[in-house]
Amino acid sequence: PRTVFSGIQPTGIPHLGNYLGALSNWVHLQETARSEDTFIYSVVGLHAITVSQDPTKLRRDRLDALTSLLAIGIDPKRSILFFQEDVQEHTELAWILGCLAPIGRLNRMTAYKATSPEASSDERLGLFAYPVLQAADILAYKATHVPVGEDQRQHLELTRDLATPSISNVPPKYSPFPKTPQVPPTKRILSLRDPSQKMSKSSPHVNSRILLTDTSSDIMLKIRKAITDSNFGITYDPINRPGISNLLRILHACRAPMRSHDTALEESEASTRLDDELHGATMASFKEAVADAVSARIGPIREEFARLRADEGYVRQVAREGANKAKDIASRTVREVKERIGLGQL
């Protein structure tokens, strides 16, 4: 049986990069479930506080994140949906793993370096230890599948290593997921304002990302303003034409039926079809095609989000029930781990 675990930070409404890179896979996995599979999806507030947060905004963002997961089609009858901070076992296991994780290894994490380019003694321990908490999230459920975006690859490698017998064997009797992820990650979706960066919830440029709640006119405006280049024609060339290539990737992914393998544009026959369609297209007509495809894909999500937002009681109830189910599993793992390392109940 598969145990699928993944998380998203409550740092704003999820964007198209989150959706195409990770969340759409969550739904896909749930849809292709066998009865013995377990799906566990978390809104990871403890990760969000590794950078400064405004408490009022964080409360709102937590609710919005969970609402977004319901809006994209995560079904609480089939999947466990919960707030990470409601299940204390995550922090307990993170401490235990932190006692095993080599500092040199954490120092090499590129996501951390991107958030905090100049390490100084004012650096916060939590930000540095972010991947250890992520490892605890995953290992608490002995996950076999971890659908995340490509930016998380290093963190998954650390998780895997921390669980192997040569380092810790925590949790015991668990075979970590294989080196090559079973859910191929989507190439990252890039910022519309700066294609050298990934699309991110925390970028100060609101036009750099398309939110799952954006209207068709928001989407059109943001795509029209997207940075491209002045070369002739529309061609896929990620190295020399990152802006155009990003839009092509978005177009392809938004049109593809929801499947986990559909998002790699390169080498696919869809890419040849796109070439034909866009042959001789102007930048304006190309951007219009991209905006239409994005609107068609996320329009239904926006509507469902609005409907659910009017029913906060329901969303909170989903979170409460999810936390109870998650705790049942995580507490069993932590008990086993503590027993093994000599901290079990005397």
Ligand code: ATP
């Ligand atoms: P923040 O900006 O607050 O750091 P984020 O937008 O980078 O957040 P997370 O909440 O950290 O997103 O990640 C949720 C999931 O989305 C992860 O699996 C991550 O790999 C994926 N993801 C994030 N950004 C992108 C992107 N630009 N392209 C593809 N996948 C992405």
